[in-house]
Amino acid sequence: MLLNDIERAKQHFARLLEEEFARIERMKKDKDFVDYSKLDKIIIGIVGGDGIGPFIAKESEKILSFLLQDEIKAGKVELRNIEGLTIENRAKHNQAIPDDVLEEIKKCDVILKGPTTTPRKGDPWPNIESANVAMRRALDLFANVRPVKVPSENIDWVFFRENTEGAYILGSKGIEVSDELAIDFTATTTEGTERIVRAAFEFARKNNRKRVTAVTKANVIKTTDGKFLRIAQEIAKEYPEIEFDDWYIDIMTAKLIDESRRSSFDVMVLPNLYGDILTDEAAQFQGGVGTAGSANIGKKYAMFEAIHGSAPRMVEEGRAQYADPSSMMRAVVMLLQHINFGEKAKALEMALDICGQYEKKIVVTGRSNGATNSEFSAYLMETLSDSSLNQKWQNYSQAQN
Numbered sequence: 001m002l003l004n005d006i007e008r009a010k011q012h013f014a015r016l017l018e019e020e021f022a023r024i025e026r027m028k029k030d031k032d033f034v035d036y037s038k039l040d041k042i043i044i045g046i047v048g049g050d051g052i053g054p055f056i057a058k059e060s061e062k063i064l065s066f067l068l069q070d071e072i073k074a075g076k077v078e079l080r081n082i083e084g085l086t087i088e089n090r091a092k093h094n095q096a097i098p099d100d101v102l103e104e105i106k107k108c109d110v111i112l113k114g115p116t117t118t119p120r121k122g123d124p125w126p127n128i129e130s131a132n133v134a135m136r137r138a139l140d141l142f143a144n145v146r147p148v149k150v151p152s153e154n155i156d157w158v159f160f161r162e163n164t165e166g167a168y169i170l171g172s173k174g175i176e177v178s179d180e181l182a183i184d185f186t187a188t189t190t191e192g193t194e195r196i197v198r199a200a201f202e203f204a205r206k207n208n209r210k211r212v213t214a215v216t217k218a219n220v221i222k223t224t225d226g227k228f229l230r231i232a233q234e235i236a237k238e239y240p241e242i243e244f245d246d247w248y249i250d251i252m253t254a255k256l257i258d259e260s261r262r263s264s265f266d267v268m269v270l271p272n273l274y275g276d277i278l279t280d281e282a283a284q285f286q287g288g289v290g291t292a293g294s295a296n297i298g299k300k301y302a303m304f305e306a307i308h309g310s311a312p313r314m315v316e317e318g319r320a321q322y323a324d325p326s327s328m329m330r331a332v333v334m335l336l337q338h339i340n341f342g343e344k345a346k347a348l349e350m351a352l353d354i355c356g357q358y359e360k361k362i363v364v365t366g367r368s369n370g371a372t373n374s375e376f377s378a379y380l381m382e383t384l385s386d387s388s389l390n391q392k393w394q395n396y397s398q399a400q401n
C-alpha cells in the first residue's frame with residue numbers, strides 16, 4: 001500500500017519534471033521584448049474581473065479613453081473589453097481562465113485587469129487555481145514590478161518579484177502522497193532567474209538607481225534560493241556601477257519597518273513568494289494595497305492590475321460604487337509608461353497625487369460618506385484638463401517635503 005503511494009508520487013513527480021523542462025525550452029525561445037513603436041496598432045484589453053473589479057475597471061477605461069483619445073481616433077490604439085473572467089464563468093468551466101477567454105486575451109498586446117476572486121477550500125466555488133497566477137503563467141509574465149513611494153519618508157522602492165516560478169509554478173500541483181503526508185514543490189530555473197535579475201539591473205541602470213538587493217532564504221532553502229542568489233551575485237558583476245547586496249527575507253521584513261535603514265533600499269529582486277509577501281508589507285507604508293499598482297511584464301505580453309483583491313463584501317453591502325479606483329489607476333500609469341506614452345503616464349500620476357493625496361477636493365472612503373468611483377474619475381479628468389497641472393503638482397509636492 002505504502003509502496004503504491006510512493007510509486008504514484010514518483011510518477012507525478014516525473015510528469016512535473018517533464019513539464020518544467022518543456023517550460024524551460026519555451027522560455028529559451030522567447031528572446032526579445034516586443035517593440036511597441038513597431039506595431040501598427042496597440043490593442044489594450046480591459047478585463048473587469050470580479051467584485052468591485054468591473055466598477056473600477058470602467059473608470060480606468062474612461063481615463064484611458066480620455067488620455068488616448070487622439071490615438072484611438074487615429075486607429076493607433078484600440079481599447080477592447082474582454083468578458084468572461086468572472087468567478088461564475090470560471091467555476092462553470094472549472095478553469096482558472098476559460099479557453100475562449102484566454103484566446104481573446106492573447107489577441108491583445110497589453111491587458112488592464114481588475115481583481116479576480118481566488119477560491120480556496122471550503123468556498124462555494126470549485127477550488128480552481130487563481131486567475132492571476134494562471135494568467136502570469138499562460139502569458140509568461142515573468143517580472144512583477146511593484147513600486148512603492150513615500151516621499152515624506154524618503155522611501156522610493158521598486159520590487160522586481162519573480163512572477164512565474166518558485167513556490168507558485170507548482171503551487172497547485174503538490175502531492176497528497178498518503179493520508180499522512182502532503183508534499184509541495186518549488187522550482188527555480190537558470191533561465192527564469194537570469195531574466196528577472198537582469199530586468200532588475202537593467203531597470204536600475206536605465207533609471208540611475210544606485211543599489212540592487214536580492215532577498216532570499218538561501219541559508220535554509222539551499223537548493224532553489226541558493227541558485228537564485230548565486231545567479232544574482234554573478235549577474236551583479238556585469239553592473240559594477242550598481243551596488244549589490246543580499247538579505248534574508250525574515251530580517252528584510254524587519255528592516256522595512258526600521259526607520260533608520262529602510263530608505264536606503266532601492267531596487268529589490270526576489271523569488272515569487274517572498275515578493276508576494278514583502279510587497280504587501282511595503283505597500284502598507286504608502287497607504288495600503290489599495291494605493292499600489294502592479295505591472296506583470298513578459299517578452300510578448302504585459303498585464304497591469306491593482307494589487308488588492310475583489311472585495312466581495314463591498315458588493316454584498318451595496319458599496320461597490322464607492323470602491324477606490326486609485327490602485328487600478330496606478331496600474332494605468334504603468335501601462336502607459338510601458339507602451340511608451342511616458343508623458344501621459346506622468347500627467348496621470350500627477351493628477352492621482354493631486355486628487356488623492358494633496359488637494360483632495362473629494363475623497364473616496366469606500367462608503368457612502370465619500371465620493372463614488374465615477375465622481376473620482378471625473379475629478380481626475382478635470383485635473384488632467386487643467387493647464388496648470390504641472391505647476392500645481394510642483395507646488396503641492398514641495399509643500400509636502
Ligand code: IPM
Nearest residue numbers: 118130132133276294307309
Ligand atoms: C498578488 C496576489 C496574488 C498572488 C493572489 C491573488 C494569487 O496576492 O498579486 O500579490 O499571490 O500573487
Ligand code: MG
Nearest residue numbers: 276277280307
Ligand atoms: Mg499578494
